[in-house]
Amino acid sequence: MLDNITIVLVNPSHPGNIGAAARAMKTMGLSRLRLVQPADYPCAEATARASGADDILARAEVCANLEEAVADCVLVAGTSARSRTLPWPLLEAREAAGRLAAEAGAGDRVALLFGRERTGLTNDELARCHFHVTISSNPDYSSLNLAAAVQILAYELRLAAGAAPARPAAPEAPEGEPVTQAEMEGFYGHLERVLVATGFLDPDSPKRLLPRLRRLYARARPDRVELNILRGMLKAMEKHLQFRRPTEPGD
């Protein structure tokens, strides 16, 4: 079940932290690591800090962007230290681990994202998550380093996986066949094109319209049938918009 959980480090600066994160993962039985644009990798320092968890590094996948790193996942959670301007569902580490483990136990792939050492995940990256995860810490000194954050969440995931062996999917999970994040991105791209074509979305002044829509649909978590309906709606609307967007690429 832990094999269905992917840890994603987004843009880590220090190779030592990648190695330490791999070690933290392995101590808890996690093995699937993806790195989005690591600043310096592969690197001897990463291997040194992995200290026996170098098999995790050897199997780690380097991804060109976040989209690629979560494409095969049906549930995506992102760690976030601070509250954001656009509120998003925010779960404590323990509850988040329970949700992730439950869906992983049901056979689906899930991802847990960790951001940059200094600045965490960007708002755009957080907008691609179904929920955000916070680790309770000292408000006067919450400087958990990257490997420490991975260690705590890996620990919680291990306990959650043990506590919920083959538990049926959480009630929040879609009842039908789940869709991958890549399919959701396809929908978001399609939605954006239609909204621009209708004139509702001004690409030069998008405001927070798309993040708001992402949040709404992430909360709803459409299943495959529902996503097909949503895509069908967009296609039907597009037929009426053809005259407005003669050069748009097809879907």
Add this chain to the structure above:
Amino acid sequence: MLDNITIVLVNPSHPGNIGAAARAMKTMGLSRLRLVQPADYPCAEATARASGADDILARAEVCANLEEAVADCVLVAGTSARSRTLPWPLLEAREAAGRLAAEAGAGDRVALLFGRERTGLTNDELARCHFHVTISSNPDYSSLNLAAAVQILAYELRLAAGAAPARPAAPEAPEGEPVTQAEMEGFYGHLERVLVATGFLDPDSPKRLLPRLRRLYARARPDRVELNILRGMLKAMEKHLQFRRPTEPGD
């Protein structure tokens, strides 16, 4: 209450680990550190690794032996990676943290011991504990380093102490201003008109399209701002559909 919990590092070899342990403690609000015969302390490397938690180091007490380090404590727990020849009460980290926090909360001092990096606590040291503590880990790779073990137990102690701030609103409830069911019905009616106008929904053979969409949006529970966005999207699309539905009632 966390002030009544003393972390004791017994005979640590590497000053960097002392600093990292201090940092791990401080992130979780623990501040009382005692060092039994540290191999190399004080040391610049410890301060460097403490990274802002040097106040913990400054207040740390160096003890000549374990007896001195736990003299004022009423309850002593010792971390132990392996099972010992002489069975002892052995608690998982979470349960152990609960016990320690409960007594600390009652006003008594308690201690949690961590052993040497390579060999842990000796049988003699473990025999001075009321109970032993184990952190669940991968049986094939349980090499949690010292700071990682301190981090996990400090995290469990923080949660057990109830120091976690009140959790933000449950994700299931809308965070913004809720909308009435009447407003949702207005949206569903609008959506249906647009879908019919685009040709996506055939009123003579609606199948289960609308119930499916209702279920999807009910799950998402849009708040007022989100519902306004959804209505705005429909209106923007309608402008392109006017030529098709000259006699439709306005919204």
